[in-house]
Amino acid sequence: MAKATFRIWRGDAKGGEFRDYPTEVGEGMVVLDAVHAVQAEQANDMAVRWNCKAGKCGSCSAEINGMPKLMCMTRLSDLDLTQPVTIEPMRAFPSIRDLVTDVSWNFSVKKTIKKFKPRPADNADGTWRVDGVDIERPQEFRKCIECFLCQDVCHVIRDHGMTDEFIGPRFLVYTAALEMNPIDAEDRVDDLKQKHGIGLCNITKCCTKVCPEHITITDNAIIPLKERVADKFYDPVKRLFRVFRGG
Amino acid sequence: MAAELQTHEHDVLVIGAGGAGLRAAIEASATGASVGLICKSLLGKAHTVMAEGGMAAAMANVDDRDSWKVHFADTMRGGQYVNNWRMAELHAQEAPARVRELEAWGAVFDRTRDGKILQRNFGGHRYPRLAHVGDRTGLEMIRTLQDHGIHQGIQVYMEHTVTSLLKDGERVVGAFGYDRERGYPRLFRAGAVVLATGGIGRAYKITSNSWEYTGDGHSLAYQAGAELMDMEFVQFHPTGMVWPPSVKGILVTEGVRGEGGVLRNKDGKRFMFDDIPENYRNQTAKDPEEGWRYTQGDKTANRPPELLTRDHVARCINREVKAGRGSPHGGVFLDIAWIKEKIPKAREHIQKKLPSMYHQFMQLAGLDITVEPMEVGPTTHYVMGGVRVDGDTQMSSVPGLFAAGEVAAGLHGANRLGGNSLSDLVVFGKRAGEYAAKFAKEKGAGKVTQDQLDAASRALFEPFDRGSGGAGGVEGPYKVQYDLQDMMQEKVGIVRNEADMQAALAGIETLKARATKVGVVGNREYNPGWHTAMDLPNLLICAEAVTRCAIERKESRGGHFREDFEAKDPKFATFNNIVKKGPDGRMRLERRPIPEMRADLKQIVEENK
Numbered sequence: 001m002a003k004a005t006f007r008i009w010r011g012d013a014k015g016g017e018f019r020d021y022p023t024e025v026g027e028g029m030v031v032l033d034a035v036h037a038v039q040a041e042q043a044n045d046m047a048v049r050w051n052c053k054a055g056k057c058g059s060c061s062a063e064i065n066g067m068p069k070l071m072c073m074t075r076l077s078d079l080d081l082t083q084p085v086t087i088e089p090m091r092a093f094p095s096i097r098d099l100v101t102d103v104s105w106n107f108s109v110k111k112t113i114k115k116f117k118p119r120p121a122d123n124a125d126g127t128w129r130v131d132g133v134d135i136e137r138p139q140e141f142r143k144c145i146e147c148f149l150c151q152d153v154c155h156v157i158r159d160h161g162m163t164d165e166f167i168g169p170r171f172l173v174y175t176a177a178l179e180m181n182p183i184d185a186e187d188r189v190d191d192l193k194q195k196h197g198i199g200l201c202n203i204t205k206c207c208t209k210v211c212p213e214h215i216t217i218t219d220n221a222i223i224p225l226k227e228r229v230a231d232k233f234y235d236p237v238k239r240l241f242r243v244f245r246g247g
Numbered sequence: 248m249a250a251e252l253q254t255h256e257h258d259v260l261v262i263g264a265g266g267a268g269l270r271a272a273i274e275a276s277a278t279g280a281s282v283g284l285i286c287k288s289l290l291g292k293a294h295t296v297m298a299e300g301g302m303a304a305a306m307a308n309v310d311d312r313d314s315w316k317v318h319f320a321d322t323m324r325g326g327q328y329v330n331n332w333r334m335a336e337l338h339a340q341e342a343p344a345r346v347r348e349l350e351a352w353g354a355v356f357d358r359t360r361d362g363k364i365l366q367r368n369f370g371g372h373r374y375p376r377l378a379h380v381g382d383r384t385g386l387e388m389i390r391t392l393q394d395h396g397i398h399q400g401i402q403v404y405m406e407h408t409v410t411s412l413l414k415d416g417e418r419v420v421g422a423f424g425y426d427r428e429r430g431y432p433r434l435f436r437a438g439a440v441v442l443a444t445g446g447i448g449r450a451y452k453i454t455s456n457s458w459e460y461t462g463d464g465h466s467l468a469y470q471a472g473a474e475l476m477d478m479e480f481v482q483f484h485p486t487g488m489v490w491p492p493s494v495k496g497i498l499v500t501e502g503v504r505g506e507g508g509v510l511r512n513k514d515g516k517r518f519m520f521d522d523i524p525e526n527y528r529n530q531t532a533k534d535p536e537e538g539w540r541y542t543q544g545d546k547t548a549n550r551p552p553e554l555l556t557r558d559h560v561a562r563c564i565n566r567e568v569k570a571g572r573g574s575p576h577g578g579v580f581l582d583i584a585w586i587k588e589k590i591p592k593a594r595e596h597i598q599k600k601l602p603s604m605y606h607q608f609m610q611l612a613g614l615d616i617t618v619e620p621m622e623v624g625p626t627t628h629y630v631m632g633g634v635r636v637d638g639d640t641q642m643s644s645v646p647g648l649f650a651a652g653e654v655a656a657g658l659h660g661a662n663r664l665g666g667n668s669l670s671d672l673v674v675f676g677k678r679a680g681e682y683a684a685k686f687a688k689e690k691g692a693g694k695v696t697q698d699q700l701d702a703a704s705r706a707l708f709e710p711f712d713r714g715s716g717g718a719g720g721v722e723g724p725y726k727v728q729y730d731l732q733d734m735m736q737e738k739v740g741i742v743r744n745e746a747d748m749q750a751a752l753a754g755i756e757t758l759k760a761r762a763t764k765v766g767v768v769g770n771r772e773y774n775p776g777w778h779t780a781m782d783l784p785n786l787l788i789c790a791e792a793v794t795r796c797a798i799e800r801k802e803s804r805g806g807h808f809r810e811d812f813e814a815k816d817p818k819f820a821t822f823n824n825i826v827k828k829g830p831d832g833r834m835r836l837e838r839r840p841i842p843e844m845r846a847d848l849k850q851i852v853e854e855n856k
Contacts, residue, residue: 012772026493027491027492028493028611028612029493030494030611039775044724044725044767044768044775044776045767045768045770045774045775045776045777047772047773047774049288049289050458051288051293051296051457052292052294052297052457053457053494053497054297054494054497054607054611055603055606055607055610056296056383056386056603057296057297057457058292059289059292073610075610096428096773097773100428100773102428107289107405110394110397115353115394115395118353125347126351127347127364128350128362131358131362132357132358132362139355139380142386142387142390143386145296177355178353181353181355183353184353
């Protein structure tokens, strides 16, 4: 078996440092396997979040050689093992310990988005008729595993810390899934502009690039929502109409 | 360091936030109860997200011959008639309403051509019955429940773990545990407690389950004096990944076979046609052609043998591997790529129907399932056994303690049908939430004594007092866990015998002694070594219960297969195995007769034979 070195960030909210852990690596291993090996053999108390180990739960988000990724889906064979592999927590969120960060902000943001509100049912038994074509978009968005890597890499959150003004790509995708659900009857366009800061996104597409589910976040979710906001608030004809109605 | 004890009070406390826990919490809070919901991980990460194929409900959207009666009969046949028939009845009757309710809460299911919820074929289900979203149905379910639940005023405790239940006399009145992030002890007082903690997969080495599934709920209930039932029935899912080694055990959905995937040995033979059980013979295809037609929706065709029940398929795979006819890495081949001989645009079709399988193999094994066959083998997936509950209310044998989902026993008997788990979660999650809220309202809060709290607190922090794991002769927790997993895999796994299991019982005693001595390093904040030490006693109780029940059942039935008693024995069809903590603290086992099935249900079973 070959050996590789993993340079893992150890510390908490007060500070920390990278420590090197040389460990055996074998065929087919992913970064999370290496972290587990280090944890079992060299550092029993090393904090790491993980669950499914199959890219489905979105728990093991981290920055590997500087790139936001899921540890369970990053194969060692895709990394240069002649150099130490750096593994650090998501930097946009407050540290708890080692690779674990405080992502609770995301859970509170979600609550501020108006919940799903179905239109009246189509059939007497309370069911709806929906064409398969009409749900392709919301289904794409609902693939989201809430790993928050898109939030981690978003400049508005990471560099500007505007967590009070902006909900981030994850929750724009969440809003888009609701808005484009053919059964939903709620209107979230005012909130997008006024409460959720959609205007702050300047479409750099970093979120799309890191999404492990390959959701086309910017093009399919954010831009269409921006268009809805523009239609409602910046269309000159509608604006004039509002002036006359006194709205 | 004196840790301050934080206290929380609720009418209903739900432990576990997968499909069952969330559904229970939603139901209880809808009645006006104050609800606390404890998750071991972050909200929305529980194992429900891993469920792939779908949720079984006789909505008859795709085949109008389906009805709750057929679903009931299928569930009983799959469970080899040791199921709690009342639960099987309620489940079949109520599942369609629970699916429709999910849609009304925002779930976006795949559709039929005429716009209804699409249903797919699955093992052991006579008609296409599984409402689904590609191969990520579990994610859709948990996200829908989560997003609905967060607007209900439920208090969610993320990354908390419960280590003991607290009682006032006979009744459960709360729970004691800790928060994983900070390591603070926590007291939860509640009028009623619902267990929804899932399974015990981590007792085995090769498993589709994550670190969370350490049988916490089984163990909490057992320690509180509740009865566990049918713990010998562990489901080994036939198709887990076998290569590369680091992903061994990760699930490959039965949906692959539902879409036409076939199993072959190294000689290219479809071995599943070699061994078709008598009670499924007239529901199984005569030849590959008929099997293919079935997967494509031909109502006159019978299902291919790859879609026989999981216990049977797992054993057939095991047989091929043992006979030297396996694939290079100790599994068999599962081929979906072959359907390109049958349909145009097969590649796109596979990617649309099985997107996460495509993704999983591409990324983890570097294998394109639209081109090459997968290598698969059995993996520990599910425990049919669990806390014995009343079928209607989901209350255990201890007042105030309820259980729903995988941690509860009864619905699935000796073997669970694929797709019956997601429906189980919402049908019985709802019932547990409803009756727990009712119980809490009638009885109010109970009293917790300081003695109980002191004992729970001592047990929680002891591992730190024993010092550093790995150093100075003190053992760390991981090694004990690995040794248990190796032993259970080898001695109480897919093929069992008396001698191995007796050896396992002795081994469990040794491991118990080691577990009481493990030490941990570091401090209390987010310390996985400590958490693993706290999970060990739970795993050991589950392992012992599985082994004792498996020794007692001297026959083969469903998920329980004994090479020293290969046949099914009718006299074992009349009882359930019950384990309970005896007055001396040791595990007691008894046979409990199964109540006679109601005449109308008997008739349904007969009519569907």
